[in-house]
Amino acid sequence: MLRFIVRRLIQVVPTLLLLSVLLFAWLRSLPGGPAAALLGDKATPEKIAELNTVLGLDQPIPVQYVKFLGRAITGDFGNSLITGEPVTTEIARALPATIELSVAALLIAVVLGIPLGYLAARYRGRPLDTTTIIGTLVGVAVPVFFLGYLLKQWFAVDLGWFPPSGRQAVDIEATHVTGFAVLDGLLTREFDASWDALTHLVLPAIALATIPLAVIVRITRASVLDVMGSDFVRTANSKGLAPGTVRQRHVLRNALLPVSTTIGLQTGLLLAGAVLTEKVFVWGGLGTLLAQAIERRDYPRLQAVVLLGALVYVLVNLLVDLSYAIIDPRVRVR
């Protein structure tokens, strides 16, 4: 098992290195180079040349790359052009908001998705199955940001059930311990703050959850159908096991293997979805940071957030592979 973990970890390294080369190339292919991007409207040829010397951009490209890599490893991605703060500081501050939103969305997707997919497979061809499939297809076809606006308009503006935007009411007295609004309230026993944060969380989490939910439902359904038709289930049935036992111990257990992979993949994709959802609900997390960076062409920030997204995606997939090896011993052998 340990050897398997080490081998997978080593496989991640070239991926990350190549990613860094791509990012470096990306930064260098900016129109006019990074110096022009940094200077913005104030760019003149002299100023660009001056800044190039300061930034070390007049040095040979391999030297620049090694320096870039050295800084990136120590977490230095430069300063944001909008706020002037180190990008890493900004990201650290925005991270809890996005994690909170993603966890809530993932929770919705998993808790609803697996039972729904399982039931659809069990009642294959019946109205429940058909409705579920149509639902998943439509769910994937709706632009996430439009769904967000719909939820906001109906449930926040028209009905007034939930607050329309933000993470917490302005007038509420909340102590910040961890940065996770719901958790902070529980830790400091300010339950009204927790409740308030929770009501803010509902709509954006639903909007963000739709695509992972649809995908998880479909994979669960397909996987359960697959296992139901397999030989060992027929054996279990024909040796007279109670149908409930077969379903729980044989079908569901084996069917959840591919589902766990899907959950991992979708977790990695949540950050991308969060860009759209957070913009709709003015959430103030990484997505908002990225959306601002796009509008103002804040390249250092843009680059750091994209790199972080890729990193999370790679690491989550690594974790999924590892968990797979724990659940299914056959994987380890290969």
Add this chain to the structure above:
Amino acid sequence: MTSLLTRRRDKIDDLGGRSLTADALIRLRRNPVAIVGAVIVGLFVLVSIFAPLLAPHGPAEVFPELQRNLRPDSIPGALPGFPLGSDQNGRDFFSRLLLASRQTLFVGVFATLIGLVFGVLIGAIAGAFGGWVDTVLMRVTDVLLSIPSLLLAISIAALAARPSQTTVIIAVALVNVPIFARLLRGAMLAQRESDHVLAATSLGVRRGAIVVRHMLPNAMGPVIVQATLTLATSILDAAALSFLGLGDGDPARAEWGLMLANAQSYLDVRPALAFYPAIAIILVALGFTLLGEALREALDPKGRR
């Protein structure tokens, strides 16, 4: 005696005398999902072809009688000559909605096609040569796949100093390249050890000819399925880029994703401005997805009976 022979021959024809393509077409025609998908896609293509004839006005024409009635809290609805009323800039919403189908189709088709051509090229080279060529190409592909697709599209689109339709298409197309490359390479690899390739090799057919004539055609099935599904995601991705401000900056351009993104600020004034383009996008994405899923089922040899 003859009748027995004909009957047996008919039966044989019925069992396996059809090519996979013919068989797939027959199964497609029997599948209601495929029909619904094909009808939606067909209507979409028809509308986009005939849009200039159907639309009463141009996409950029501003009408003073509409503009006069524009207020921060109200945008005029249906008026004589303007069946769906005005958009936020005093243009005919109905015409723009119709004409937008062309631009949306254009963005979707080109983003998919460019992604497909480069992806197929990379995948075919990797699959045909194997060895270090394969390793290098697939490593790069893996890295591109390890960036969530929307983030990748954002980073590419943000490179452009001035976003335009071309930058949107390129950004979405580049996201599609690694997907097609991986898919084709897998399909090619699966054939390298197969009997028909071995047969061609032992007959002395050159490697290039084997790849082009014998391996590529057999690998196209999954590519066509993926292309159909990619059309849907490309249109949705382009809409997302527009929403983030990376879309076409040309205000005269009518494209559903762009219209939807620009209408978000008028949602409580006149929701129809967002609703119609949104419904159009959802329907079209659904149509391509249904068609793609049905194609996948139809082309799966396991489904042959």
